[in-house]
Amino acid sequence: MTRTPVNVTVTGAAGQIGYALLFRIASGQLLGADVPVRLRLLEIPQAVKAAEGTAMELDDCAFPLLAGIDIFDDPTPAFEGANVALLVGARPRTKGMERGDLLEANGGIFKPQGQAINAGAADDIKVLVVGNPANTNALIAQRNAPDVPAERFTAMTRLDHNRALAQLSKKAGVSVADIKKMTIWGNHSATQYPDIFHAEIGGKNAAETVNDREWLENDFIPTVAKRGAAIIEARGASSAASAAGAAIDHVYTWVNGTPEGDWTSMAVPSDGSYGVPEGLISSFPVTCKDGRWEIVQGLEIDDFSRARIDASVNELAEERDAVRKLGLV
Ligand code: NAD
Ligand code: LMR
Numbered sequence: 001m002t003r004t005p006v007n008v009t010v011t012g013a014a015g016q017i018g019y020a021l022l023f024r025i026a027s028g029q030l031l032g033a034d035v036p037v038r039l040r041l042l043e044i045p046q047a048v049k050a051a052e053g054t055a056m057e058l059d060d061c062a063f064p065l066l067a068g069i070d071i072f073d074d075p076t077p078a079f080e081g082a083n084v085a086l087l088v089g090a091r092p093r094t095k096g097m098e099r100g101d102l103l104e105a106n107g108g109i110f111k112p113q114g115q116a117i118n119a120g121a122a123d124d125i126k127v128l129v130v131g132n133p134a135n136t137n138a139l140i141a142q143r144n145a146p147d148v149p150a151e152r153f154t155a156m157t158r159l160d161h162n163r164a165l166a167q168l169s170k171k172a173g174v175s176v177a178d179i180k181k182m183t184i185w186g187n188h189s190a191t192q193y194p195d196i197f198h199a200e201i202g203g204k205n206a207a208e209t210v211n212d213r214e215w216l217e218n219d220f221i222p223t224v225a226k227r228g229a230a231i232i233e234a235r236g237a238s239s240a241a242s243a244a245g246a247a248i249d250h251v252y253t254w255v256n257g258t259p260e261g262d263w264t265s266m267a268v269p270s271d272g273s274y275g276v277p278e279g280l281i282s283s284f285p286v287t288c289k290d291g292r293w294e295i296v297q298g299l300e301i302d303d304f305s306r307a308r309i310d311a312s313v314n315e316l317a318e319e320r321d322a323v324r325k326l327g328l329v
Helices: 016-026 045-060 099-120 134-143 158-172 206-210 213-225 227-235 241-256 303-325
Strands: 006-011 037-042 066-072 084-087 126-129 153-155 183-185 193-195 264-269 281-289 292-295
Touching: 006 016, 016 037, 016 045, 016 241, 037 045, 045 066, 084 099, 084 134, 084 241, 099 134, 099 303, 126 134, 126 241, 134 153, 134 264, 134 281, 134 303, 153 281, 158 183, 158 193, 158 206, 158 213, 158 227, 158 241, 158 264, 183 303, 193 213, 193 303, 206 213, 213 227, 241 264, 241 281, 264 292, 281 303
Parallel strands: 006 037, 006 084, 037 066, 084 126, 126 153
Antiparallel strands: 153 264, 183 193, 183 281, 264 281, 281 292
């Protein structure tokens, strides 16, 4: 092994997404088949033993790219030297908990994690927030890491993007590989807007190719937007392997680039593009090159899309205002 290992910090390592994610990172799927990684796992004290068990299994896989595993119950050392941080651990909503309570509980997690990233992460740190409410948790972490460039903080809507690809591929009877330029706008929540008006199937406009407004409005959009709840209903637990797969896709694309003639969806700090208030961490169509993302510019947004983007962005603004009131951002 000649390259210096990349430090990848994963929070919530003993959770169900963690279990689906860590083996894929260690096998080279996060960064590339020639990139050694050192895993730094963060858990709450009660779950450290379970994380140790997962680490034993990681050892037992004898992954050639896995340069080491360290386990922490304190964010400060966990993020020391981190090049990539996957913030998966979050406080789930429990019975009787209001939205404000959830934001506050997560503030207690993402504020100190942002501060720890600010204090000790590597200069090239890239952060992906998976733990819900992902966009606003990313905002909390970002605002508590003032010395880190804001664009290094992103939240995951790649799962929604992949869900949209799957639904469209079934409808059109094509492979997901034939679909390009899918977009998820807004929040990773039921208000998100999966947009096929700019997508292409085999080089032709996807909405025109499908040409089924009833399906678009009453099937495709709600199916994608409510897929997380449908998985919970069916599995009795929230999506894990697909969420881990999307996290792998998000970081791999960010680091290694989007293919020519395509883009992806990432929730990133808005620069005001498409009327999304500056600073909100909202999903956009983005291209990636040389480890940097850029929002795709110049797309025409009709009234139908505008109303849906605005609804989701308004929800993000409300979440931002709520965490602002709590003194978290
Ligand atoms: P889980 O409950 O199985 O695991 C979460 C883990 O996080 C637990 O092991 C817990 O001990 C740990 N944790 C809690 N607080 C922590 C802290 N302060 N520091 C470190 N670790 C901490 O949950 P899961 O199924 O793995 O899901 C994790 C999160 O991802 C949830 O918030 C879920 O809603 C979210 N999620 C997001 C998406 C998305 O597309 N953005 C998709 C699926 C799930
Ligand atoms: C998902 O989209 O599968 C999850 O965000 C659902 C959830 O609430 O954990």
